[in-house]
Amino acid sequence: MSTGQTRSVRSAIHTFLHDRLQDKIDKLADDDPKCFDLKEQFQPAVWLEDAARRVKQIQAVTHSLKPIHPDARGTNLYKPPAQLPEHALVGSHSLGEKFASDVVGNAAALDVYKFLKIDVDGESLLELLLNGDDATLHALSDDLTKARSWRDAFISLTQERSANVSSHPRAKQLYWMVGSDASANEDYHLLAPLYATSLAHAVYQDVQDVRFGEANKEARSARRESKGHEGVFRDYPQLAVQKLGGTKPQNISQLNSERGGNNYLLASLPPSWRSRVREPWGICSVIDEVLLHRDGVKPGIKAFLDFLLTDPPANADTRNRVDGYVAALIDELVLMGAELQSDWAQAYGATWSADTRCKLVSAEQLWLNPQRAEKDADFNTLWQAMDWPAQIGHRFGNWLNGQLAGKLPVGEAEHRQWKKELLLDESEDGWAQALHDARTANAAPHTIPSRKGTAP
Template sequence: MSEAQDPAGRIHRIRDAITIFLNDRLQTKLSKLPEEDPKREELAAQYQPAAWLEDAARRVRQIQAVTHALKAVHPDARGTNLYVDPSRMAPHPVVGSHLLGDGFASDVVGNAAALDVYKFLKLEVDGRVLLDRLLEDDPAAVQALSDDETRAREWQAAFVSLVQAREEGVASHTLSKQMYWLTGEDAADDAHYHLLAPLYATSLAQSVHEILQEDRFGEANKAARAARREGREHEDAVRDYPALAVRKLGGTKPQNISQLNSERGGISYLLGSLPPQWDSSVPRQLWSVTSVFGPVLMRYGNVRGTVQAFLYFLEKDPPPNAKTRDRVNDYVNRLIDELVAMASEIRRSLPKGWTADPRCVLAHEERLWLDPWRAEKDEEFRSDWLFMDWPAKIGHRFGNWLNERLKTKFSYVGEVEYRHWKKELLLDEDEIGWARDLHGLRTDLDAPHYIPTRRGTV
């Protein structure tokens, strides 16, 4: 039976979904209160459908559905956010939000305490969400809100305002980014410019995030990578994103930027915008070198500049507070990112098993780290790679290396600092960090993600 033939049944199903939603939220709150607490009765009254919907219709003004958000540009910016249906955008050859079509994820900005209203409006019944039904003036959805038609229409108007502009015109802010864009022929004529205020295309960013997550960690790409290593044909291409960067939005409170940003943990991927550059300097330097923690690492990327900036910051004798600790950890994390990038470049640049060459005199744990594919054919090497505590030894080498760099200016650097640098490396769970890189290698080699030792697991 189609929806048009069963309006009463659809009203009943929508009301059931609303009741279940409210009851689940009520039970969550009641579970935190003792049985004799008088607030339980008050909460039960608040979560009666009519009472809750009345309150939700009031609170929905505190949030707004958007496709383009301002706070991602600057968290303290105040101004206009936009909701623009991608399917209604003009087509053009540049990649943009217009390519999302109908299947886009709208975002929500505003008071995080009112996000439960958005979750309510995203309730799905018969394959369609409640908000879409209200936007299309579905009679069953409207009647499901209340038997009082006047009240139901008032609530409908309030809920659909979620995707409507909240003020006349648009407004920018001193903390938002702005740029003059030449639209005419004369660059010396101010009248030939438009002033643009770029917004963050949050729906497009969400789509990109989902694609990259699947391509980097999905089962299909894992199988394709395994086929490439083994020299087998495979129906899918291997997808890789060199020079991928991660920008964190919102710090420790990503929900203050937007709902989708919170769901992503603040992660916003930035694709490399430069053509690849072949650099063979690192591989040439590895013969007759006992450790990469020396000139090899110092010459890689911006390691030397980061170390110098770190020393300069410490020479200013900053106060021992949270801001200083954050700056110190930022410098250390930059060095860890460079270390992970150097290791990845070495693995890509050199053939599998290169550490078995007599010219390689690297410490054994560094061979395990930098030439993991040797474990595919060398059983003894694989056993060491799987069971030896080499990651901790790399952490030991990193801690000692950074201490040696700092001792050029600060002789008091010692055991406490060494342990902190080592811990920062081994517990780095960033999207492009040490731990994620190690987990990726263990996935590629079909190894367990815990790190076993000969005495048990750690």
């Protein structure tokens, strides 16, 4: 037993009682006779005896029934995360050792719970008592028989108050099928869901930090002003707030009272996808007008430029680095083409490029609207001629030179290199493989002509 620990715990208890007594006396006149009575009530032995009696009116919980319905009466559970089974989904088991236990019961006895939450060197008084700490036991009273009686009463806070688990007509219940015969009663379990109050409190604290914490406020400001920021911006879109307990949130639980009755609900909705690419009308070239706005393209070009501006030596390592940067941009081009082929055909029909609103250059029409070749003979003739892939390569070379121009001396030699890398991209999902599959499907020539050709 540590005498120092006993003194620390006893000091923390005395400070707690002194502060609570002072709060009450400050509201009274100095000569009020109630002052004497209060001082007597807050003598440690007197207050602890009363607290040990009143602790039976409350119960520590991690999973509570009252949030399901305020008039529900039934079993609450105290199940620390370590006692819960592990699984891949986020749940109460994810909270670890530092979790906030809640308390339910008579709101008038919540001061007992606050007493048991007294912090002593990083551990609560309740945790010390649950762990059987002898020094804490001696801090309660020099009379060990009385100290053990109080300890047993206090730690009963975390124990089920009845051996019979029960629900209530106003609590939610559902039948969960565990067998294979839907008509057999024994193939169902009757579940009575409880509110994961410790998890709800952890979510609330995290959301509050995201909404009002200084670090995220700085990140939000940088994002709004398009400024650089080393931190990470976090957001919870489409939050809902569920108020529990009305004007008396303490009637639901202690943690609910600390939150002012506010409980955050995360959006449980299918995502509302917004296309990163606008409709095809009015665009003259997706390479010139759309590619740069895809995620990863601007950072990729910046990294490429930064590398080239270091004036790297002309060796194999440099060539491999350059090939890697260009390959990443080609991947974005190929992905963009595949997405637009599918999305625009689905949204605007198989012959969308024949619409008078379409202003795309002919080579890009042939590239992005192959479905039209099945219905338009003239378009199919041009598609089959296979002039357009070389034109796409030419346009890609121009585009990449344009991104580097002004910072680096680029010209025809670089243009030929970028074009060649696109047309000969033979990666599994690359440009050449995609063209090979399309030519095979449409019985087109497998040779890509180097001439530019004409278009509709």
